[in-house]
Amino acid sequence: MSVLLVSLAVFVHCVYLMSIFDMYFRSPVVHGMTPHAVPLEPPARRLVVISADGVRADKFFGLDSNGDTSTPFLRRVLQTRGTWGVSHTRVPTETRPCHVALLAGFYEDVSAVTKGWKENPVDFDSILNESRRAWCWGSPEVLPIFNPRDSTGLPHVTNFMYPYEFNDFAHADASILDSWVFDRVDEFFRRASEDDELRKELHQDRIVLFLHLLGTDTTGHVYKPFSDMYLSNIRKTDHGIERTVKIIEEFYQDNQTAYIVTSDHGMTDWGSHGAGEKHETLTPLVAWGSGISEPEAEDTGRQTLSERTLDSWGLKGRKDVSQADLVPLMATLIGIPIPMNSIGVLPLAYINSSEEFKAHSMVTNARQMLEQFSVKEHRVKASTLELLYRPYELLRPSKRMLAVRQIDDAIRLGEYKEAVHKAYQLIRTASEGLRYYEKYDRFFVGSTVVLGFFGWILCIAVQVLKNHPDNVFHSNLQSKSSPNSLITYTSSSAAVMIILLLVYLSSPITYYLYSLLPLVFWSYVLKHRSLLVLVVSQVQWRQQHFELALTSVVTVAMVEILVFSFFWRSLLFIGCAILTVWPMTMPSVYTGKGLHVVVGWMFSCLVVGVFPLFRLPGPEHSIWLMLTGGIMSLLLACYCLSRRELGLFNQQRVLSSSERKQSLALVALQLILTILSIYIAIDTTVSRNRKLRVSVVSQTLSWIILGLSFFLPGLGSKLVLQRLLHVALAFLPSYILLALDYETIFYITLCILLYFWLEIERLVAEHDVMPLKLLRFGCGISKAGSNGDEEAEQRHMTLSDTRIAVFFLFFILTAFFGTGNIASVNTFNPSSIHCFVSVFSPFVMGGLLLWKIGIPFILVCATLSSVQLALRIPLRQLFLAILLISDVMALHFFFMVQDYGSWMQIGMSIGHYVIMMTMTVSILLVFSLAQLLTGSVRLFEMPTLKKLL
Numbered sequence: 027m028s029v030l031l032v033s034l035a036v037f038v039h040c041v042y043l044m045s046i047f048d049m050y051f052r053s054p055v056v057h058g059m060t061p062h063a064v065p066l067e068p069p070a071r072r073l074v075v076i077s078a079d080g081v082r083a084d085k086f087f088g089l090d091s092n093g094d095t096s097t098p099f100l101r102r103v104l105q106t107r108g109t110w111g112v113s114h115t116r117v118p119t120e121t122r123p124c125h126v127a128l129l130a131g132f133y134e135d136v137s138a139v140t141k142g143w144k145e146n147p148v149d150f151d152s153i154l155n156e157s158r159r160a161w162c163w164g165s166p167e168v169l170p171i172f173n174p175r176d177s178t179g180l181p182h183v184t185n186f187m188y189p190y191e192f193n194d195f196a197h198a199d200a201s202i203l204d205s206w207v208f209d210r211v212d213e214f215f216r217r218a219s220e221d222d223e224l225r226k227e228l229h230q231d232r233i234v235l236f237l238h239l240l241g242t243d244t245t246g247h248v249y250k251p252f253s254d255m256y257l258s259n260i261r262k263t264d265h266g267i268e269r270t271v272k273i274i275e276e277f278y279q280d281n282q283t284a285y286i287v288t289s290d291h292g293m294t295d296w297g298s299h300g301a302g303e304k305h306e307t308l309t310p311l312v313a314w315g316s317g318i319s320e321p322e323a324e325d326t327g328r329q330t331l332s333e334r335t336l337d338s339w340g341l342k343g344r345k346d347v348s349q350a351d352l353v354p355l356m357a358t359l360i361g362i363p364i365p366m367n368s369i370g371v372l373p374l375a376y377i378n379s380s381e382e383f384k385a386h387s388m389v390t391n392a393r394q395m396l397e398q399f400s401v402k403e404h405r406v407k408a409s410t411l412e413l414l415y416r417p418y419e420l421l422r423p424s425k426r427m428l429a430v431r432q433i434d435d436a437i438r439l440g441e442y443k444e445a446v447h448k449a450y451q452l453i454r455t456a457s458e459g460l461r462y463y464e465k466y467d468r469f470f471v472g473s474t475v476v477l478g479f480f481g482w483i484l485c486i487a488v489q490v491l492k493n494h495p496d497n498v499f500h501s502n503l504q505s506k507s508s509p510n511s512l513i514t515y516t517s518s519s520a521a522v523m524i525i526l527l528l529v530y531l532s533s534p535i536t537y538y539l540y541s542l543l544p545l546v547f548w549s550y551v552l553k554h555r556s557l558l559v560l561v562v563s564q565v566q567w568r569q570q571h572f573e574l575a576l577t578s579v580v581t582v583a584m585v586e587i588l589v590f591s592f593f594w595r596s597l598l599f600i601g602c603a604i605l606t607v608w609p610m611t612m613p614s615v616y617t618g619k620g621l622h623v624v625v626g627w628m629f630s631c632l633v634v635g636v637f638p639l640f641r642l643p644g645p646e647h648s649i650w651l652m653l654t655g656g657i658m659s660l661l662l663a664c665y666c667l668s669r670r671e672l673g674l675f676n677q678q679r680v681l682s683s684s685e686r687k688q689s690l691a692l693v694a695l696q697l698i699l700t701i702l703s704i705y706i707a708i709d710t711t712v713s714r715n716r717k718l719r720v721s722v723v724s725q726t727l728s729w730i731i732l733g734l735s736f737f738l739p740g741l742g743s744k745l746v747l748q749r750l751l752h753v754a755l756a757f758l759p760s761y762i763l764l765a766l767d768y769e770t771i772f773y774i775t776l777c778i779l780l781y782f783w784l785e786i787e788r789l790v791a792e793h794d795v796m797p798l799k800l801l802r803f804g805c806g807i808s809k810a811g812s813n814g815d816e817e818a819e820q821r822h823m824t825l826s827d828t829r830i831a832v833f834f835l836f837f838i839l840t841a842f843f844g845t846g847n848i849a850s851v852n853t854f855n856p857s858s859i860h861c862f863v864s865v866f867s868p869f870v871m872g873g874l875l876l877w878k879i880g881i882p883f884i885l886v887c888a889t890l891s892s893v894q895l896a897l898r899i900p901l902r903q904l905f906l907a908i909l910l911i912s913d914v915m916a917l918h919f920f921f922m923v924q925d926y927g928s929w930m931q932i933g934m935s936i937g938h939y940v941i942m943m944t945m946t947v948s949i950l951l952v953f954s955l956a957q958l959l960t961g962s963v964r965l966f967e968m969p970t971l972k973k974l975l
Contacts, residue, residue: 035909036947038482041539042916043943045475046923048536049468050936054132054367054460055150056405059397061363064390068361069317069379070284071231074274075153075356077128078263078310079121079165080243080299081289082251083112085260086310087339096260099268100287100312104341105321108314109376111345113288113352119299119306121243124290124349125168129153129236131353131368151365153356154183157234159227161214163207164238166190186210191865193244199255199717200244201262207237208266215277228277232360237270239263243293248714250297251305255717284315284359286352301934311347317359319378345375354394358387364394369460371453374446385442388449389433395456396426402463409531410466418459429455467537474540479917481547486910488554490823490903517549584832585911588839589918592938595638595843601836602635609786623785630779637772637844648767649708655770656704659758662774663697666751685743689752692742696755699731703759706731710861720860728861732760732877740958746801746892750781753888753956757881763861764878769845776841776882780889783833787893801896823903830899831907834890835915838949841882880952887949887956908949916942 078086086097087110095101104110115124116133123134130152154160154172159182162169166187173183188206218224227233242259249255267287274283289309293299299306322343347355350370357364358372372391374384399421407415429452436445524541551558587601609624706724713720735756742752754777761773859874894901919939 036950038478038543039943039947041536041543042475042479043940043947044536045471045540046920046936046939048534049465049471050923052464054369054464056367056398056401057149058401059366059394061156061366062390062393062397063363064358064361064383064387066383066386068231068359069377069383070315070359071280071282072233072235072278072284073153073356073360074235074237074271074283074285074315075129076237076239076267076270076285076287077125077164078239078242078260078287078289079168080240080246080291080293081260081263081310082292082305083308083310084305085251085257086289087341089338089340090257096257097264099264103314104312107320108312109319109321109345110310110312110341110343111347113309113311113347113349115291115307115309115349117300117302117307119291119301121168121290122171125171125238126150126152127349128288128290128352129172131350131365131370133350133369150367153353153362153365154234154236155180156357156362156365157360158182158230158232158362160184160234160236162186162236162238163210164236165193165203165240167193168238168240186214193240193865200248201241201259203244204239204241204259204263204266207239208270211235211237211270212273215273218277232362234356234360235274239266242289246293247297251293251295282316284317285313286356287312288352309349311352313355313376317378319376345373347373347376354387354391358390364391366394367398368394369398369457371450371457381442382437385437385445385449388446388453389437392433392449392452392456393430395453395460396430399456399459399463402460406463406466409533411527411531418462420455421459471537471540474544475920476917478540478544478547479913479920481544481551483910483913483917484551484558485547486906486913488551488557490906490910491557492554513549513552517545521545581828581832581911584836585915585918588835589915591638591839591843592919592941593934598638598840598843599635602631602840605833605836606631606635609790620789623782623789626778627782627786630775630782633775634772634779634840634844637768637775638840640768649711651768652707652711652762652765652770653704655765655768655774656700656762658771658774659700659762660697662778663693663700663751663755667693669747689742689748692738692752693755696738696752696759699734699759700755700762702727703731703762706861707762707765714860720864725862725864728760728763731763732862735760744802746803746895749803750888750892754885757884761878761881764858764874766858767845772844773882776837776844777885780837780885783837784889784892784896787830788896791897801892803891803895823899823907827897827899827904828907830890830893830897831904831911834886834908835911837886837889838883838945841886842879842945844882880948883948883952884956887953890953891956905950905953909946912942912946912949916946
């Protein structure tokens with residue numbers, strides 16, 4: 027049963043984590059549609075699409091203090107012969123999903139994150155796929171998205187990519203990536219002048235030339251968007267585009283080329299992207315050439331930019347679009363079918379053609395949207411019982427036919443503006459219909475998840491109560507036990523019926539889990555209903571209402587602070603203030619040694635609580651703060667070594683002679699590694715500021731230091747204080763290497779707070795506690811000079827011990843948010859990983875970020891192991907209490923998920939639930955590692971399963 031419980035905990039959280047993707051991240055890609063193209067002659071024979079990765083609209087269009095622009099060529103173009111605006115993208119503002127929206131017209135399925143934004147989890151249509159012939163130049167991380175390098179690649183699309191190693195964050199000037207693209211385009215057209223076959227291919231109609239320029243994105247990550255290097259890269263990009271346009275125009279000399287210059291996403295001030303801040307979602311757009319409208323004085327942009335910003339640009343005639351709207355624009359310009367999964371709406375303001383052509387273009391867009399709607403409608407109808415099926419009323423078959431007929435009649439009568447208006451309305455209605463069917467099953471999934479979640483939480487509560495060694499509970503339960511055969515029969519019958527129904531409807535496998543898990547949980551709860559009733563009666567009988575109410579109120583208050591700290595980090599300061607005044611409710615602790623423990627607890631709580639009030643670390647490395655944190659850590663380590671409790675420099679027989687020598691040698695090695703990491707971090711920062719490459723020796727040493735972090739703690743003594751010191755010093759060097767600003771100072775203050783947490787829990791304990799200086803991990807309490815083979819008897823968990831679970835979760839989230847709002851993807855500063863890697867690698871970089879987040883987690887979990895060992899609380903019951911509270915928080919976030927408002931609000935609401943669910947599972951894994959590092963268990967003893975169960 028115990029093994030089943032823990033395995034079920036991981037399984038349930040993974041299932042309910044997946045539920046959010048079934049509800050909000052259903053793949054928009056469907057197949058089986060008929061392609062639609064404008065039936066008239068297109069205005070252009072070829073299209074040139076240039077994507078300047080990571081360029082912000084304000085840096086692209088804005089002027090500097092001298093009134094100069096970073097894009098002189100493109101500014102002349104948009105003022106004299108083109109149209110411009112702001113392209114609005116959506117979260118996640120990452121390279122892959124934004125390029126999918128740019129060239130395929132839909133917003134990426136979240137399953138692509140498991141591929142590192144490179145490979146295709148599903149096949150989809152794109153502008154390149156629909157073209158007659160296409161050539162692409164750029165990054166090996168982007169081009170294979172649309173033309174894979176394997177056998178599934180498109181024969182009519184040719185990729186020219188630089189080596190993967192070119193994308194080196196440590197390179198002094200990332201504009202060489204863009205120069206490589208421009209040079210290869212130049213060589214390509216010079217070769218075409220001499221190659222008759224290539225020249226013939228290039229003179230076909232419906233061809234696409236795609237240039238992906240990664241230099242600005244890389245420069246922004248390293249030097250930040252406000253730097254001279256970033257603006258210099260934009261100037262070089264502008265010059266390269268001017269050179270490329272001149273080459274193309276000289277080659278064709280027919281004025282039949284359309285040009286679109288834009289960006290996939292923007293960037294925050296600290297050089298990151300991924301979420302929905304304004305600077306990430308607003309990207310520049312400039313279009314000119316054959317079929318593109320001339321400049322106009324009237325703005326038609328969205329009200330997302332302030333008048334002050336627009337005035338600082340000094341431009342008129344802005345025409346904003348959604349990023350996906352560019353796809354029908356591209357298709358219309360060269361007369362190819364609109365990619366079949368596109369949800370873009372043709373921006374007619376960019377089209378310079380006859381009213382008839384505009385009308386046919388909008389009608390084509392409408393037919394393409396109706397094709398998607400019809401396929402999705404058919405799929406939903408086929409997977410729903412006829413009695414329960416609810417169609418989208420505004421687009422029933424009869425209404426669709428009537429709308430199409432009215433549009434055709436308007437075109438036949440020459441009422442082109444009326445046809446455009448009706449087609450636009452039909453597109454909007456079809457878009458709403460697509461969203462209706464995409465979230466058709468949301469109520470079913472959401473209700474089953476909520477029902478299952480409540481049942482799961484009650485199951486945990488039952489488990490906590492069943493393990494309570496109160497004889498009154500067990501004796502009364504035996505007298506009140508009742509047969510449960512009816513519950514078993516009813517739940518089994520319901521499960522069979524649900525399975526047969528889901529098989530008949532061809533439902534996905536996850537729907538089976540969402541439907542059956544509530545049956546399992548509630549059947550278990552109902553079978554133990556007498557226990558829950560008995561607990562209520564016992565509480566009443568013992569007159570524990572006040573203690574229960576007080577504990578519940580404080581727990582709920584702390585849980586609410588933890589929940590809303592995901593939105594406002596500063597709330598953690600209030601939580602720390604509550605922890606500060608907590609000892610004041612117990613005057614008995616202000617005696618003897620207790621006074622300095624209470625003072626230390628209060629002071630450390632206030633200091634740690636200040637960090638969430640600070641700005642986010644960065645965007646630049648602060649050498650002085652890094653050096654200050656390093657020196658503070660060395661001084662604190664030396665002070666700890668002098669403490670008598672450690673027994674390293676005194677004659678107390680806490681440690682044997684061999685253990686003392688081994689511990690001293692280990693601490694000396696850890697201090698040397700700390701000093702080395704400080705040097706590497708500062709040297710890397712200086713090299714980066716001087717635009718020099720990071721030394722290979724430094725990066726190699728950084729990886730060695732990171733690897734040693736896992737092994738060094740196991741070489742020291744198992745005495746609690748010594749082992750906690752070794753764990754803290756083991757991970758300090760790698761944390762210094764990943765720090766940007768004040769993170770190391772936070773690490774030190776957190777360690778101090780955790781030490782006083784251990785001391786104050788021993789101080790306020792209602793039961794006899796073990797002497798801390800004699801306490802060993804994995805052995806209980808040890809006699810002086812012994813190996814600690816005697817095991818202390820564990821007691822049962824009391825109501826007041828719930829405080830420990832709440833404190834643990836509070837410290838976990840304080841460690842999570844103490845140095846930044848990590849719940850937002852865009853707070854990740856890529857500069858923090860330069861000591862380890864400089865070549866772009868999403869999984870390695872993400873792994874290092876997770877490791878930086880996880881190091882404080884390990885400290886908190888190791889301290890929890892010490893508290894549990896000192897107070898002799900059963901680890902299994904303590905873990906269940908933590909699981910119970912964290913699941914209540916997760917359910918709280920589930921109810922806060924929304925699919926309305928800004929894309930930033932939507933992304934954050936979903937992200938918070940994902941983070942909380944992931945954190946709940948991660949606590950088990952991190953606690954396992956902490957148990958292993960502290961020596962509570964051995965490597966091959968399945969640490970968490972054996973200790974928890």
